[in-house]
Amino acid sequence: MLDHELFAQLPEAFRELERSFAALPEWDAGVPGAARMSEVLHESALRLGDNYPYFHPLYAGQMLKPPHPLARMAYTLAMWINPNNHALDGGRATSRMEKEAVAEIASMCGFATHLGHLASGGTMANLEALWVAGVLHPGKRIVASAQAHYTHQRITGVLRIPFAEVACDTRGRLDPDALEHLLRAGDVGCVVATVGSTATGAVDPLPEILQLRRRYPFRLHVDAAYGGYFALAANLAPETRAAFDLLGEADSLVVDPHKHGLQPYGCGAVLFREPAVGTLYQHDSPYTYFTSREMHLGEISLECSRPGAAAAALWATQRLLPLTRDGEFAQGLAACRRAALGLFAKLRDDPAVFTPFEPQLDIVVWAPRGATTTEVSRRSREIFERAAENGLHLAVAHLPAAFFAAKYPELRVEQERMACLRSVLMKPEHEAWVERIWEILRKSNM
Numbered sequence: 001m002l003d004h005e006l007f008a009q010l011p012e013a014f015r016e017l018e019r020s021f022a023a024l025p026e027w028d029a030g031v032p033g034a035a036r037m038s039e040v041l042h043e044s045a046l047r048l049g050d051n052y053p054y055f056h057p058l059y060a061g062q063m064l065k066p067p068h069p070l071a072r073m074a075y076t077l078a079m080w081i082n083p084n085n086h087a088l089d090g091g092r093a094t095s096r097m098e099k100e101a102v103a104e105i106a107s108m109c110g111f112a113t114h115l116g117h118l119a120s121g122g123t124m125a126n127l128e129a130l131w132v133a134g135v136l137h138p139g140k141r142i143v144a145s146a147q148a149h150y151t152h153q154r155i156t157g158v159l160r161i162p163f164a165e166v167a168c169d170t171r172g173r174l175d176p177d178a179l180e181h182l183l184r185a186g187d188v189g190c191v192v193a194t195v196g197s198t199a200t201g202a203v204d205p206l207p208e209i210l211q212l213r214r215r216y217p218f219r220l221h222v223d224a225a226y227g228g229y230f231a232l233a234a235n236l237a238p239e240t241r242a243a244f245d246l247l248g249e250a251d252s253l254v255v256d257p258h259k260h261g262l263q264p265y266g267c268g269a270v271l272f273r274e275p276a277v278g279t280l281y282q283h284d285s286p287y288t289y290f291t292s293r294e295m296h297l298g299e300i301s302l303e304c305s306r307p308g309a310a311a312a313a314l315w316a317t318q319r320l321l322p323l324t325r326d327g328e329f330a331q332g333l334a335a336c337r338r339a340a341l342g343l344f345a346k347l348r349d350d351p352a353v354f355t356p357f358e359p360q361l362d363i364v365v366w367a368p369r370g371a372t373t374t375e376v377s378r379r380s381r382e383i384f385e386r387a388a389e390n391g392l393h394l395a396v397a398h399l400p401a402a403f404f405a406a407k408y409p410e411l412r413v414e415q416e417r418m419a420c421l422r423s424v425l426m427k428p429e430h431e432a433w434v435e436r437i438w439e440i441l442r443k444s445n446m
């Protein structure tokens with residue numbers, strides 16, 4: 001189950017790597033505690049068993065996707081070197097691998113020019129983009145939709161940039177009229193559009209937002225931390241595809257390889273369309289950047305030390321599964337969406353279920369029918385627990401009751417937010433498990 005056979009390829013790769021350093025004189029590296037290592041490793045395996053089975057298709061809850069075995073192996077291999085991608089001095093090979101891998105992500109997103117790098121995740125990547133927006137539009141507000149990730153409001157707090165929330169429609173997408181209302185005040189420096197919201201996978205209407213940019217001079221930052229890779233999927237609805245086709249118009253963009261990009265955690269990416277923003281990062285570092293005139297990634301990132309192993313893993317994964325629209329990786333994303341549509345269809349056809357809207361990407365939200373939001377919330381939590389007892393792991397989300405009341409006016413709204421069920425079907429294998437997931441849901445009083 002845990003790909004023992006695939007990992008058997010690792011010793012040969014270690015030997016290959018070792019050959020590059022064969023000319024070094026013998027030395028004794030000394031491993032403190034070597035005698036007890038296997039005992040502690042065994043203990044670690046026992047401790048790690050206390051987890052939900054994120055790697056299995058019956059884990060259909062939060063946004064968690066297993067890294068590709070090659071990513072795990074390339075990461076492990078690179079750990080032997082433990083490169084630091086701050087400067088070429090600390091991570092020569094992996095800095096170059098990072099630049100190549102990031103360029104491929106930029107091209108997937110339609111950026112004709114770019115400056116970008118990896119970051120520890122979506123939060124740090126978004127922080128850099130909003131920091132740049134704040135420097136370029138000092139004193140102006142940053143706005144994001146009510147369904148944008150909470151990180152944007154928090155980041156603007158850290159950066160002391162004024163923030164405002166833009167209302168959403170009843171499908172969780174930024175409402176362009178509400179945005180225009182804010183823009184008329186003339187103090188908005190940056191609009192954050194979410195392409196794939198965390199809760200429901202909603203995609204903000206980029207065509208309308210870009211039309212507004214022609215009339216109001218704001219910077220557009222796209223948070224595609226979760227959704228970005230769907231740019232490659234062939235089975236998006238036309239309206240969703242229209243947004244993805246405009247990603248290249250963003251001034252900055254975030255995509256997280258550690259979400260849909262098959263990477264271990266610690267791998268986000270920020271891209272800027274205009275390489276000149278690199279000058280904003282200028283700093284004096286008298287103790288680094290001395291071996292090469294080539295750009296050191298630390299010169300264009302806020303974080304200093306960063307794991308070169310993350311770049312090695314990403315580079316290897318993209319080499320194996322190129323980011324092309326007709327490739328195996330793209331087919332995996334299309335399978336995730338088919339899984340979500342398949343589960344949605346079963347839920348929609350069941351008269352005992354509320355399904356507020358069709359998934360735009362691969363997140364399905366639904367709730368058991370009930371007369372009031374209180375009753376629906378209670379029953380959603382019960383089903384969540386019952387399903388877990390039956391081996392199916394879902395997630396609970398607290399969403400605006402308006403999402404449901406818009407389609408089901410008979411629902412009595414007693415609270416603004418209602419607990420409902422949420423499944424992120426982000427493993428391509430989910431497609432083959434929809435029937436089984438459905439059976440367990442039925443067994444769990446759905």
Ligand SMILES: Cc1ncc(COP(=O)(O)O)c(C=O)c1O
Pocket residue numbers: 063120121122123124126149151194196197198223224225226256268
């Ligand atoms: C749309 C979006 N933006 C930002 C983030 C934050 O990313 P991270 O958890 O990698 O810091 C998430 C996380 O789920 C997300 O879905």
